[in-house]
Amino acid sequence: MIAIRRARPSDAVAIAAVHVAAWRNAYPGILPEAFLSRMSVPRQAAYYDGIIRAGATVHVATASGLDVPDGSGPRVVGFVTGGRVRPGASDIPAEGEIETLYVLDDWRERGLGRRLMRASATQLASAGCRSAFVWVLRDNPSRWFYARLGGRPVAEQTIHVGGAPVVQTAFLWDPIERLLQASPQAS
Numbered sequence: 001m002i003a004i005r006r007a008r009p010s011d012a013v014a015i016a017a018v019h020v021a022a023w024r025n026a027y028p029g030i031l032p033e034a035f036l037s038r039m040s041v042p043r044q045a046a047y048y049d050g051i052i053r054a055g056a057t058v059h060v061a062t063a064s065g066l067d068v069p070d071g072s073g074p075r076v077v078g079f080v081t082g083g084r085v086r087p088g089a090s091d092i093p094a095e096g097e098i099e100t101l102y103v104l105d106d107w108r109e110r111g112l113g114r115r116l117m118r119a120s121a122t123q124l125a126s127a128g129c130r131s132a133f134v135w136v137l138r139d140n141p142s143r144w145f146y147a148r149l150g151g152r153p154v155a156e157q158t159i160h161v162g163g164a165p166v167v168q169t170a171f172l173w174d175p176i177e178r179l180l181q182a183s184p185q186a187s
Contacts, residue, residue: 001063001064002061002062002063002110002112003061003062003064003074004061004115004116005059005060006058006059006060007048007052007058007059007060007079009049009053011052011060011076011079012045012046012048012049012052013041013042013045014060014075014076015044015048015060015076016042016043016045016047016048017041017076018076018077018078018079018102018103018104019048019079019102020039020040020041020044021104021105022102022103022104022105023036023039023102024039025105026140026141026142027137030137030140030166031161031166032162032163032164034162035161035163035164036162051081056083057081057082057083057120057123057124058079058080058081059079059080059119059120059123060076060078061076061077061078061079061112061115062074062075062076062077063075063077063107077104077106077107077112078101078102078103078104078113079100079101079102079116080098080101080102080117080119081098081100081120082096082097082098082120082121082123082124082132083097083099084096084097084124084129085097090133090170091155092133092154092155092170092172093154093172093174094129094132094133094172094174095124095128095129095130095132096121096124096127096129096131096132096133097133097134098117098120098132098133099134101113101116101120101134103116113145114149114182118179120132121173121176121179122180124176125176125180129176130174130175131172131173131176132173132174132176133151133154133171133172134146134151134171135157135168135169135170136168136169136170136171137166137167137168137169138156138167138168138169139166139167146171147171148182149173149182150173150178150182151171151172151179152171152172152173152174153169153170153171153172154170155169155170156168156169157170
């Protein structure tokens with residue numbers, strides 16, 4: 001069984017493990033290998049523990065029951081972070097931002113990404129955000145997921161990750177209801 005819920009500080013290590021695994025699986029050949037190999041679950045866990053404790057909106061997808069090995073408890077298999085756009089932090093005409101969305105490779109194509117996006121969009125809408133966007137690396141093999149959810153590419157910019165320049169694309173949902181309607185809870 002898959003459940004979507006708000007993250008707790010005790011989820012930080014599992015969230016970090018998903019983050020590191022997702023980057024190492026998605027970005028070979030896109031980001032420098034040395035950067036990917038230096039990624040650290042403990043360092044990422046400290047970051048996620050801090051933002052969860054500070055009240056950031058983080059949702060996790062957990063698998064349990066028949067979806068995990070016998071005797072194991074619920075397992076974090078994906079997560080999303082989002083929040084209001086900080087003043088001056090972006091030129092994208094949106095009020096909310098989906099900051100990260102990662103799902104372990106073995107759990108993709110099961111609707112978890114849609115459900116996590118819906119959880120984040122619902123939280124943003126309840127906080128008064130009427131629009132939302134996400135930055136996605138242009139060469140990310142999963143970038144079309146955001147277009148299938150109704151995101152409209154509105155900007156590109158070059159950033160540096162691990163010392164390498166990479167282009168990212170902003171996908172916008174305006175109004176945010178486009179995202180909520182494109183990501184039904186049961187999908």
